[in-house]
Amino acid sequence: MHHLIIGAGPAGVRAAETLRKLDGQAKITLIDGEGEAPYSRMAIPYYLSGKIDEQGTWLHRPVDFYAENAIDLVPGRVASVDAGAKTVTLEDGRSLAYDKLLLASGARAVNPPVEGLDGDLVHHCWTIDDARRIAQLAHEGARVVLMGAGFIGSIILESLVARGADLTVVEIEDRMVPRMLDETAGSMLKRWCEKKGVKVLTSTRIGGVYEGGGELNIALSTGEAIKADLLVVAAGVTPNIECMHGTGVESRSGVVVNSRMETSLPDVWAAGDCAEGCDFSTGDLSTLAIQPVAVEQARVAAQNMAGIATEYHCALPMNVLETLGLITTSFGKHDGLQTGERATALDEEQWRYIRLEFHDGKLIGAQTAGHVNMIGCLRGLIQGRMPLGPWKDILLREPHRVAEAYVDLSRGVS
Template sequence: MKHVILGNGPAGVLAAEQIRRLKPNDSIVLIGSEDSPPYSRMAIPYLLVGNISEEGTFLRKDANHFSNLKIEQKKAHATRVEPGSRRVTLDSGEIISYDRLLIATGSKPIRPNIPGIDLPGVHPCWTLEDARAIQKIAKPGARVLQMGAGFIGCIILEALASQGVKLTVVEMGDRMVPRMMTEKAGGLIKQWVEQKGITVYTKTKVEAIQQGGSGLQVSLSNGERIEVDLVISATGVKPNIEFLKDSKLSIHTGITVDDCMQTSDPNIYAAGDVTESTDFCTGKPIVNAIQPNAADQAMIAATNMAGGHAQTRGALQVNVLDTLGLISSSFGQWAGVEGGQYVEHTNPDQYQYIRLEFDRDRLIGATSLGLTDHIGALRGLIQTRVALGEWKDKLLEDPTQIMAAYLAKGQSQAAWIA
């Protein structure tokens, strides 16, 4: 059987290796679009900091890893998928047939519709090529403006700050990390970052970028006009699925998959950022673009492609972020549900915050800041859907008792895990 995998990021690599473990003699073709060996985008900030070299971003350090596993690698973009004839057309014109296809092409940066976005000195921070361009400019003292203070933006922010640049961050939302943090938590992160010498504008847009003076002139919606050497666009990502427009696969925001990661075509599977899968908490479709979710989906898809049987319990929203030493996290339905109860505790002087969201006597979501001891307990109670009983009232009175609640319900969790 011939397995073709589109995308050689973490999901594609894990899937290829899993198929090889289960099917030693099947043909596997792994297709990636960049010149570099398979690498982790999440390692790029560490490259910018200088903690690792480019080789340090590679997913597998042995140059012969894939050839030893008899996994064929190709550098190409897929331009068309034809489910009826089981063929993939590449940008080189080559047509590859498959028995099973995995689409794991990940996300791509959203390109904001801003005048001047294509000027030299304006870059996303998504590929190794982007990182090389940023490294040339982001030297100590360089003036840098970053558009976006979401999850990815905050990771980039930390890397830039470590290089001693003069950094300004512009975020459209009313707080930092608005898709991950509550209003109070996002506001505390902003205060923390500003105390580190970084200028942060929220509720603000970049309206135009022009060449001028000794660099780039950036006009903001708040009336400010800033001269910088480098603009980084970190305004979000979207599934990289444009090449599937004529495939007749079921696609909404992402590729629709079932609990086995199978698409609307029985011979095609999808994993990672391209998928729209079932949310663990709500049962509704969700694009959950985080690497742990991509890894789980890749293993499930690969197992099923190889003739086994594996299913997901649903994609759980899990976000853990380190912003200049301040750890924040959110899990599940962190924004709560209509009619649900919540409890919130804040210690702003210590940059500590916790909020728990309940639906009847179940913990369904949580947000925390500056508190790290209980992160596993929060995830455990949400993921097990355990009935809290009297512990709900105890947590409503004191949400910092989350570890005690977790330990008290350990037997139920063990049963769920088993």
């Protein structure tokens, strides 16, 4: 039995590890498209801020983890897949046969249609190699412009400030992290960043980027232009599914998977950022591109590949973000349903906010700013679909008592 896994990010590695546990004999191959030691993107901001070195980003230490577990790490990028012949062809022409294939090829950063994003002073912050380049340019006092204040932008923002950069953030939408936070929280985060000395330009578009004299001239939709030593582009990611073209696999933005992480092709599974599966919050298909979902999907896919039928009951969107010390989270249907009920509590002075969304006596979504204590309970309540009973009315008034509600509902014997 040969399990072939495309992609050595958290999903690929988790799948390989799970497969090895379930089957001591199978051949397991992990194709690493970046040619690096498998690492975690989640750790990049901490590498950039100097909190950890490169090794600190590695998915597993010691280095001989893969050798010890007989997982073949093959550097290379996959050019195509032949699902009929059950082979994978790499860009360098090598061909690998498989019995079972897992697509865990992840996603990649994309550029918006803006002129001048291909210069040497413009970088994404997605791969460890991107991070190395940024580290060279984002020195103390460097003028850095960050394009995009989404999840990735906001998480590396802190690293750039930690490096001593003079930072300006440019975001098209009217607030920071618009897909994760509402107007109140997103605006609070903006004010927070501004208080910490970061310029944040929302509802602003970068019109063009021009390099000259070793610096960048960045034109803004407001008519202004700013000079910079580095532009970091964090304008979104797209699933890496090009290698599946021609296989006939069902795909939308990602490769579509069912509850067992099976694609429409026999013996081909997908997990992580490249997979498009059921979204817990909407019941629709979506690519969530988040760490917890990627590893959970990978484990489920691996179990199924090993012959243990396992279902995955939809992915719950959830995020946690620390931006210059302000921690924000969002869970599930954080913007709620029209037919639902909502509770919010805002303390501007203490930089705290919580918003809960209810439907049918249950919690369906939440977002917070400035709360850290027992925050995982929000996931428990939402994904466990726990009937709140009398707690719903209490939480409508006092949403910050959510941990208490959870403990009472799960452990209290009424």
